[in-house]
Amino acid sequence: MRKTLLESLTHGPLTEAPPAPDEAALAELAKNVDKAAQARLGRSLSIRAVDAGSCNACELEIHALSNAFYDLERFGLRFVASPRHADVLMVTGPVTKNMREALLRAYNATPDPKWVVAVGGCAADGGIFRGSYACLGGVSDVVPVDLHIPGCPPSPTALLKGLLALLQHVAGK
């Protein structure tokens, strides 16, 4: 273990420079983010991930945000275990009917001000599961969405761009 730890100290960090915030995401947020909320939160957001029917590919890439290359926490963004501790709900999947109530409860348990980020093609409009008897067809059909991050699944870089755009807006820049 000593060798591994020592090597991590002597090697340069793997963490990469942050990408520029996504322009389209900034434009979408400009419509949705309340100025008063920006003043209260500052440059730190807690995120609660909710899988509302994803195939789990989006979860894999959300997980990757915490590895040494992307190191999400350096931006003041972190994942929390309870919606009651969260500022942001990050929702994946086409919202299955079986998950609708759980998603609503998580949303209602999240204190205001709050934002909802819909991650992936399914969360936008149901994606390839659109029209199924078991799916509602997009997160915005159940709770209001502030930002969509497209992709199947979105890469960690795409996720980072979207989240940085969110952060920039919340911070009021």
Added chain:
Amino acid sequence: MALLDGIPHHSTSSPHRPWPRAAVGEEGWLKAIELLAGGELTLLGLWGEATAVHMALLGGASDAAVITLQCASGKFPGVSASHPPALRLERSICDLFGLEAVGAGDTRPWLDHGVWGVHAPLGSNTAAGEKAPYPFLPAEGEALHQVAVGPIHAGIIEPGHFRFSANGEHVVRVEQRFGFVHKGIEKLMQDASLEAAAKLAGRTSGDSTVAYSFAFARAVEAALGIEAPPRATYLRALMAELERLANHIGDIGGICNDASFALMLAQTGILRERVLRAADACFGHRLMMDMIVPGGVARDIASGDLEQVRALLAEIRKVFPRLVELYDNTASLQDRTVTTGIVKPDYARRFGAGGYVGRAAGRAFDARRNFAYAPYDQLSFEVPVLRAGDVNARVWIRIREVEQSLALIDQILDRLPRGEIGTELKASGEVREGMALVEAFRGDVLVWLRLDGENRILRCHLRDASWFQWPLLEAAIEKNIIADFPLCNKSFNCSYSGVDL
């Protein structure tokens, strides 16, 4: 035909490849149940249609067959009463097709939570009745209390509900309740084009997208009686092994992290990311989604990209052994993983548990070896097997499989044939059926399908390895403490989406 010799059956009408499918009457169906219960056969799958049920069986190492029972009355003799591994499959058949398994001990719905608005969506498809309450199984005793967890969990994982009955910290019973991510994949499959259906198959369980696309493509090719060109099969195996590497490496760190040893996750997280980046460079998608298609692969690999894969192998070979040593020499970590969450070899055998769950508990089954599909028939590799069945054994199986995957990728790169990467899919003009089993990182994926004469999907069933692993987690956690549940669960790492469909 050896397997079917022991089961009274009639011949079948439509061509079914590569294994036979036979129509049986009640006598044959009951005989198969008897052989399953006696341990002479292993259940590979059980699925429905509007007026029939199918059962895929495995005898010996690689003797497979499907039997079909017509049940126009809406009922069929239940399998689970004598052979419990069939239970959740029977409950799903009832939910989706409205076919009732006679004699089943548990008739509660499984996938249907009473909110779809339809009853039996793939059967009668009629308006649903009242939503019924869902009673959990009882656990009785003076000091027992219940802990309800989920469907939304603390981490970034899929949704499912676990109901613990505990005596202090000790788990007396845990009951799983799933179905939360049921998307209706099998209904969306019906009448889909091959292209659309392949996309759906690739999103049954995102972490195994390569394996699902691989199995789906092989099932289509079996039905049409064609084979993918040699170069395509090698590229498929390259993707499958990269997927296995990424998942095994990431999960070894994840398991250690659930025993509060975060250093391992930090290190394996780097390696996993390197695998995904190499996959992205070679195939243009980090998870290699939609790259395997019926007939071949969607994209060829450039010769320059092969060097990226070689560099990746060199990096893993440099770092991974050190991490294995770290795992092996950290007593506090071993204290958590050794003798925790034991799967009994007898259960692994009866349930036909695939993947590292089965192989860590003495079941030497690997679809790559047992069915030797292309190109694994031309590659040499070992199938590691242990008997301890605990979290530690599952970690070691995965460590050994990482080593095997590295050796497999070496062989693939050295022998990658030149030539075409796809075969044309000509419509056959008649109804055809095909089945395939492919080894995903967590175990065997089964795909069964029926195509019409124009290559559209009439019916497609996808069976994840998790169907026969999840129930064993319920047994493995008994007498462990609640705090060890995340550790046990991560060491199984079953798919929720793969079984909810």
